[in-house]
Amino acid sequence: MSEASLDILGIGNAIVDVLARAEEGFLAARGLTKGAMALIDAAAAEALYAAMGPGIESSGGSAANTCAVAAGLGARVGFLGKVAADALGEVFAHDIRAAGVHFPTPPLRGGAPTARCLILVTPDGQRTMNTYLGACVAFGEADVDPAEVARARVLYLEGYLFDPPAAQAAFRAAARIAHAAGRQVALTLSDPFCVARHRAAFRAFIREQTDILFANEHEILSLYETDDFTAAMERVRQEVAIACLTRSEKGSVILAGGETHHIAAVPTRVVDTTGAGDAYAAGFLAAYTRGLSLPEAGRWGSLCAAEVISHFGARPQQDLRALVGA
């Protein structure tokens, strides 16, 4: 096994977020499930955008957010994902490269536009996401360069990739390449409804191909169809080498074989929870690939999550290295 020249290679949907404040009644009137991610088509996206308030555009995408945060912590990071050759695609590519992430995937020409996620932030800081996948559905195995996968210590996949069929095939191929090269595969479950849409596939992929799993409480309970967190915890402990289970203000639990580490949340004023899980995974992986202990990796995760929920948007606004003391 050769020396890794990347710490993390993320694969995910390449999305530009449009964030706007909304009242609870706005969600209720449109039948939107608060806190969840719903897939919408182009017409629904246009109608929702016309109805929602003034927005702020910022690059997003779950794994892409994680990559940007990890790079801000000094990790060597790459990202694979599909934008279109349009204005929002240029914004996405600029932002992830400006964050220090290697982004080699060519843009889609002549197809669907760059994906966007219309995010409604309610007064409690909770975010409700409505994603038009656009060009992301064109991401496929041809976009997975085996050399990029093989040179990264950890391959990081977002659960949302189970939604576009070609992407699901591509990330399965990437996982096989990573393991053949002696690398580790990390997965985040992304969303309880995404888990419900693809539960059997998630369970098989976790058992067979996942070394490090990230999930929040709702997602892990949905995965195992239980309402008992302890039962879910003991089950996932059997299935992956490392599981990081996040529980909002209750902090997180890291399970690794017989070890159990309880990590405190970092108190902060919640403005917008968009990207909290992504930032936690970034902090964890940046520390982990640097060889730090699991509790220290959890601490980095908590600090990064606290940073991104203290302001509008999923990408960090502070100097993260100073934040974690690295």
Added chain:
Amino acid sequence: MSEASLDILGIGNAIVDVLARAEEGFLAARGLTKGAMALIDAAAAEALYAAMGPGIESSGGSAANTCAVAAGLGARVGFLGKVAADALGEVFAHDIRAAGVHFPTPPLRGGAPTARCLILVTPDGQRTMNTYLGACVAFGEADVDPAEVARARVLYLEGYLFDPPAAQAAFRAAARIAHAAGRQVALTLSDPFCVARHRAAFRAFIREQTDILFANEHEILSLYETDDFTAAMERVRQEVAIACLTRSEKGSVILAGGETHHIAAVPTRVVDTTGAGDAYAAGFLAAYTRGLSLPEAGRWGSLCAAEVISHFGARPQQDLRALVGA
């Protein structure tokens, strides 16, 4: 004179802001003047964008920001300005309409793209702006609907409109229409370097066509080529019916004939000063057109300015009516 069906009609450059954090050294290395607005061409905009950090996109434009804030305070507001028929133009049009502002100007087709302002925010919260005017240079007299101007209590013009020649002619025409209809004309000086570029034209327009003037300390000193604030104050008092002079953390001074009102600033943690002056003008004009006193109008201005400098971006994130107690 018929009853006004709008409180404020703004005319300004229609711009999408791209905000990114930058270190002092980044400005110095590129010869950028901190705190100022520089006009750049398409090639310079592309080069600067490639070099700058990850951005957040948000609708901007000086008068447009003022219109959005004033609408958030309950004023009846219209805005005239030119975007292109492209993705950023759609963002601008969506955001200003979603803020409750009437925006009738048709987009430019087949010409330059929507204007953008690359804004670098240094660790002290100061913003340095680099504007590519794009479609704004196509704004002309044909875009000034006399009926819109005649139905607004106050016509509000940004000094930046002195830069595109056709826009300068258009806003002079608009001022004549407003006065012929018995309305008032307000002007903001926008930027000390913009004042320096067009000093004689500014002075003449202020003497001949301006009822309400907004300026910060640097701008009023530049206008009269003096370093004595008291002298500048006494001079402007002779030239306009109402002058609102803002002085950052020192608050503002409102002059009206023999009256002088000192208004305190509202203390806040400065995150990003982008839009502070625009928000002050919005608060003042929303209160003024509602018939409130000058000191109360100044208080609304200070509250709105404090709101927008407490976060990233020039458009408000809080419920402004609750903020001012209206």
